Amino acid sequence: MSKKMMTIDGNTAAAHVAYAFSDMAAIYPITPSSPIGEIADAWAADGRKNIFGQAVTVRQMQSEAGAAGAVHGALAAGTYTSTFTASQGLLLMIPNMYKMAGELLPTVFHVTARAVAAHALSIFGDHQDVMACRQTGFALLCSNSVQEAMDMALVAHLAAIEGRIPFLHFFDGFRTSHEVQKIEAINYEDMAKLVNREAVAEFKHNAMNPEHPEIRGTAQNPDIYFQGREACNLFYEELPHIVTDYMKKVSALTGRQYNLFDYVGHPEADRVIVAMGSACETIEETIEYLVEKGERVGLIKVRLYRPFVNEAFLAALPSTVERITVLDRTKEPGAIGEPL
Structure with missing residues (x-):
């Protein structure tokens, strides 16, 4: 990989990758994740192309709950979609997160981990919001620095596409999201070479289509519902191997070593x-x-x-x-x- 250095913050590093892998971004601003959506919106307005050769459609909704609903719907329609949030904003997305994980929809939420308002409001780095999501079925992948915010974002998107498990990629609010560092950028051409194109084709093929109607979101009795919950175990057992594989590929590309x-x-x-x-x-x-x-x-x-x-x-x-x-x-x- 040819080296290109960039002086950016953690939000921009995550946005660089999220934009590359998204057909659409459904957003709602909340500190300290707001700049990610703003950056993606500005790039889309300038006509910047993602790795699929198109500009990203960016839509701001009326709340984080609305953004999560838009992400869910877009994914069901075969559109790779991302969102960016933190704190109570992430908590508003939890109901849809269960659905996305249950339906094996490959999205990535980029979260600037932030304290949840309790006895008082705090806008600074904390893992309360992320920990509230650990039971949703999303994979949780952590970055420790601005450079890792780019590298781990890439691992998250690649693994989500192949493993069909949605990812929550998080890094500390302000301490990483707004820290400015000189890092080594990964270009879109190199990212595109790592994508499992068969998985992309399968995702598009499984999308809802009025020409091929099907039933989704049924109500099930406990005997059937429990079987469905257990059936997902195979995907979660395989996912660490997929993540490890992409960590090795990103390490080979960048020279920076990563493991689980x-x-x-x-x-x-x-x-x-x-x-x-x-x-x-x-x-x-x-x-x-x-x-x-x-x-x-x-x-x-x-x-x-x-x-x-x-x-x-x-x-x-x-x-x-x-x-x-x-x-x-x-x-x-x-x-x-x-x-x-």
């Missing part, structure tokens, strides 16, 4: 931190400093949080570990521990 769980630190660490998000950047620098001082410490960066692959986590964990500290950027009142 990435370990940094002493090879025989006795103390390890487990974390997700922008905190990993600071922790990694601290770990490197301490290892130079002779400390046996390490860090596991969680990339694919859902589906969570125990075997991959254990493989990343040094066998010498005696103590693990899990740092969660969220609060779940009443629970015996936080979600991570």
Whole structure:
């Protein structure tokens, strides 16, 4: 891949990839994700082409719930569609998220993870909104930096297309979404070469069409409904292999190595931190400093949080570990521990 450097923020990095893989974007503004939709809208107005050779149709709805409904409908009609949101905006999308996951519709929600208003409003980075979606059936993929916001967005879109599972790609609000860094951009020609075109054709073929009517969204009794819920297990069991495959392909393209769980630190660490998000950047620098001082410490960066692959986590964990500290950027009142 020919290197092209860009000085951009995390929102622009995610928008660069989301625009490439979307026929349509249904949006509603909410801090700190609003710039992603604004950027996509500006590019569409300028006639910028995606990897399918067309400008993206961008539509602002009346709320995040409306945006999620538009995404769901467009996907059912065979249109690759994305959206961008955070905090309470993401919570308004949850009902449609269950439907999209249940119907195996390959979308990607790019989320600037942000605190949910509780006793007070906070617009800053937090994982409360993301953690509220972990049971919806969406795959959850985390980026820790501006560069990763582009790289992981690419993995999310490619894996969604092939695996048919919708993705929630998230990175920390403001700390990553608005951080400006000089990063290596991935061009659209290279992205297009990685797409599973057979999966694209199958998605289009399965779209709702008045020329070929069919029943969807039926009501089922518990005996049948439960079978349908269990039938989806095969897709979720296969998805980590698909994600791993695309991480390898993106690594080969960019030279940046990614795995479901990435370990940094002493090879025989006795103390390890487990974390997700922008905190990993600071922790990694601290770990490197301490290892130079002779400390046996390490860090596991969680990339694919859902589906969570125990075997991959254990493989990343040094066998010498005696103590693990899990740092969660969220609060779940009443629970015996936080979600991570």
